[in-house]
Amino acid sequence: MTGPDGESGVTGVADDTTTADAAFAALSGGTTLVWEGDFHNGRQLLKAVERRLERGNRRTGGKKGRRPRSAAELFLARREQRARRAEILGRIVVDLGVRDGDRGPEWDLPLRRAPEVAEACAHAWGPPEPASGGRRVPLTELQGVLGAWQWHRRGVPVPALGERDGRTERVYPDYGVFSPTRSEYVDLVDDVASRYLRPGASVLEIGTGTGVLAAVLARRGAGQVTATDVNPRAVDCARSNLDRLGVGDRCTVTGADLWPVPATAPEGTTTYDVVVFNPPWLPGIPTSGLELGIYDDGSDALRRFLEGLGDRLAEGGEGWLVLSDLAEHLGLRSRDQLEQWISEGGLRVLGRSSTVPRHPKARPDPGGDADALQVARSREVTSLWRLARR
Structure with missing residues (x-):
């Protein structure tokens, strides 16, 4: 199974019993968490970790007595914050499988209440190789793939x-x-x-x-x-x-x-x-x-x-x-x-x-x-x- 570029060498498992505080601590320490629980609960965990990141940004960016920052300083600081956010949230990953479809191998997400991902993933990456064993991707990336597929279907x-x-x-x-x-x-x-x-x-x-x-x-x-x-x-x-x-x-x-x-x-x-x-x-x-x-x-x-x-x-x-x-x-x-x-x-x-x-x-x-x-x-x-x- 292929994995996301730059994935940490330390990997753990997270599921419906994992608390947001425990996940946040592990992710902040560089651990990659493979989500094995309910798909919608995984999305909620992402949001909970993101809220903790935002609270941390407010604490470090709102110290009393500091002179107001210029637009350029604020822009660069918030870009760094977004990069840090993407890095940490990107450590929550899911394992996509490969199944036999009517037209050959297709992508599958074997999680409870998971959406159908075959068409969206094929649009982003092409059809899977039968012998690939699947693909490990950040949950944030998969959400982006699903969102891009909806834009592609609806049009702008x-x-x-x-x-x-x-x-x-x-x-x-x-x-x-x-x-x-x-x-x-x-x-x-x-x-x-x-x-x-x-x-x-x-x-x-x-x-x-x-x-x-x-x-x-x-x-x-x-x-x-x-x-x-x-x-x-x-x-x-x-x-x-x-x-x-x-x-x-x-x-x-x-x-x-x-x-x-x-x-x-x-x-x-x-x-x-x-x-x-x-x-x-x-x-x-x-x-x-x-x-x-x-x-x-x-x-x-x-x-x-x-x-x-x-x-x-x-x-x-x-x-x-x-x-x-x-x-x-x-x-x-x-x-x-x-x-x-x-x-x-x-x-x-x-x-x-x-x-x-x-x-x-x-x-x-x-x-x-x-x-x-x-x-x-x-x-x-x-x-x-x-x-x-x-």
Whole structure:
């Protein structure tokens, strides 16, 4: 049986008789606990351990007499807390088995009141090998797999794509692919495309994910869209969504770290009328595949985009950079730095359109007792910068 990466060498067993205090002590000491009890009781144990972690965070973060921390300090401290939380909760694991199904071997979770996991696990990892003996996974990861499967089945409504048969069009994210649940940036691209995208224009969309922006641009009249992503899962996911939305014949999806290899682009295309990039918006080291859509170590992807954009623009072409300014409010990157990188790339700003994020963390604290991090989030603005060669 395979196990999760980095699993501790000390392993114990937990079941319905295990108390939350005993589990918390063992997990904090580095022990991995294999859950063998009722599935729903296992979920309750996760929540109880998490509450104990939160109490510990409040005790260490709320010492009297300490000066209020900056937004950057709070952000980094809470990221460390989330990493610690993930590490400890990830030590509660379950053993998946393999059973004979109608179509061959399939995943099974042999716990009382366990949900059916075969389809969700196959979606995330593929079908099991008959001789594998199963798989040991963190219970938190299994919950993520089950949640991702539900998102994949239901899809994410995207109003900018219009309606079909009286129902808002949707994209269907695959496991491990960043989901466009924050739709304000999609609406922003759609609005700018409605005003500035020339019918029949050639478009390159970098970091396509589910393919949602490629679909919006195709629906707005782009003649050919080339979409890239460094994540192989995203490449497959985008192709599927674009075909389902009826624009696959005008969209080419290829694996690439930013720029497509000319041989993989339609007819060897090297320049485009419009290049669109919605980069990870925060400087930082990603700790998972999904965090690749959020954190950009040293703003590396952003800087490489601005350095290489001019060479990829056709005569009169534009680069559309979709970027949140949260990093600026957190003190992780300044507006002056961004404008300097634009200038160093031989680019000029044609215009900027902005929108206010609609997610709950962007709302000011109604009680007026917000910390510096909450204030920074409430001031966040997402902008589309229209860039051209100087």
